[in-house]
Amino acid sequence: MRKLLILLIAVFLVISCAGKQEQEKNAATLFKEGLHFFQKQKYEDSAVLFEEALKKANNPELAAKSQLFLADSYYLDEKFDEAIAAYKAFLELYENNEDAKRALLRLGLSYYAMLQPIDRDQSYTRDAYNTFLKLREKYPEYAKRYDIDKKIRHLRNLLAEKNFYVAKFYVRIGEKKASLLRLEKIIKEYKDTKIYPEAALLYAKVLVELNKPSEAVSVLTDLLKTRKDPRLLQGVDELLRFIKKKIG
Structure with a gap:
């Protein structure tokens, strides 16, 4: 019984000492171990x-x-x-x-x-x-x-696409004035992004629907000057002909 008691005391002292040493570790030692x-x-x-x-x-x-x-x-x-x-x-x-x-x-x-x-x-x-x-x-x-420039361009495209996504949602539910705010943001701030031509075309369509044909023509003209993309021509041409009929 006495031997067992001595053994338990010895184990307790070892554990206590180890715990005390752990507590006493300074920042430099901890940093070195972390490293x-x-x-x-x-x-x-x-x-x-x-x-x-x-x-x-x-x-x-x-x-x-x-x-x-x-x-x-x-x-x-x-x-x-x-x-x-x-x-x-x-x-x-x-x-x-x-x-x-x-x-x-x-x-x-x-x-x-x-x-x-x-x-x-x-x-x-x-x-x-x-x-x-x-x-x-x-x-x-x-x-x-x-190559942070590449990442910045990617992020600009994502931010523009988010605005376009929201704008299309507003158009779908009939909130055309709300959609204009999102589309206008793309026109003003994200003209260098991939989504800009599509956004400009939708912007012009909404302007026409809100009886602002002259503003729509200005947007389309700027689009054609900014982006020399043959794929835009059909959509722009159709909208311009529609505007011409609308204003007589």
Whole structure:
């Protein structure tokens, strides 16, 4: 019985000491252990350690590194919502840090990975677009390295398509004035997108239906000047002939 009691006390002391050592780990040690798991691509484990290191960090440099690697762990683990929050926190605190461009890039890529179909909310599309615009403005050469211009064009097309999708819905339910607002936005802001010709043609049709033929002609004229696409000619020609008959 006495031997058993001694053994239990010894086990308790070992566990207590181990627990105390764990509690006493400083931020640098936690960060180093996190980096070990990160390099082994065990991102869930590394995220836990980087978060602990961040809580205990007593200098700005280590705190910044912990925050960034925490965000990177989430990003590489494809936990994009968590990555977005972590990168935003890093950029709010360390906007002028040398790693800010990497954080801004991956923030944009995290939004980009969460893009939704056109019939759903496009918040991630707008956030990705605005983030990439900021990246290109602040770090043009870095943005060029990652072909950000191509992504920006893609996002502009998606935003224009969303407006067109909503405009067509309004036309379908008879809310023509509401559809004009969406179509006008495409005409003014997204003239360089793929959907612009189709949107301009629909815009002109709605204007005609609202008894604004002269405005419709102006839109069609501008469309023909802007886009030299033979496929537009038939639709534009038919609408212009209809307008001519309407106004006598």
